[in-house]
Amino acid sequence: MRQALDEAAQAAPAGDVPVGAVVLGPDGALLAAGHNEREATGDPTAHAEVLALRRAAAALGSWRLTGCTLVVTLEPCTMCAGALVQSRIGRVVYGARDEKAGAAGSLWDVVRDRRLNHRPEVIHGVLEDVCAGLLTSFFRDR
Numbered sequence: 001m002r003q004a005l006d007e008a009a010q011a012a013p014a015g016d017v018p019v020g021a022v023v024l025g026p027d028g029a030l031l032a033a034g035h036n037e038r039e040a041t042g043d044p045t046a047h048a049e050v051l052a053l054r055r056a057a058a059a060l061g062s063w064r065l066t067g068c069t070l071v072v073t074l075e076p077c078t079m080c081a082g083a084l085v086q087s088r089i090g091r092v093v094y095g096a097r098d099e100k101a102g103a104a105g106s107l108w109d110v111v112r113d114r115r116l117n118h119r120p121e122v123i124h125g126v127l128e129d130v131c132a133g134l135l136t137s138f139f140r141d142r
């Protein structure tokens with residue numbers, strides 16, 4: 001989560017909401033990282049999780065991220081939750097909850113929907129106060 005927080009801090013200079021994500025391989029080694037780049041790139045899908053998943057798949061040479069873990073500072077939205085299910089990732093770890101748009105337990109629980117064919121393990125609340133604090137100070141400064 002510390003690495004995801006370091007990534008999150010890289011989003012703010014471009015005016016992007018500070019959210020960061022990393023993907024760890026089955027052995028726990030860092031495969032890829034990403035931070036929000038919607039403002040920086042003008043791409044509506046450039047969320048930290050999507051970028052980290054794409055880079056991890058490129059690093060592995062496969063879209064299947066079986067046994068991998070995605071760690072993200074903020075609870076994934078519906079798009080990212082869908083991408084996580086599609087990637088067959090083994091575990092999702094997030095820090096701050098997103099009561100307004102979260103799709104991993106708050107507003108929806110897409111990643112653990114029993115109607116889908118893949119459901120990663122979810123762990124939340126890791127360094128929650130630090131992750132939430134980064135967002136609070138970003139929006140306070142705006």
Ligand SMILES: [Zn+2]
Nearest residue numbers: 047076077080
């Ligand atoms: Zn998202």
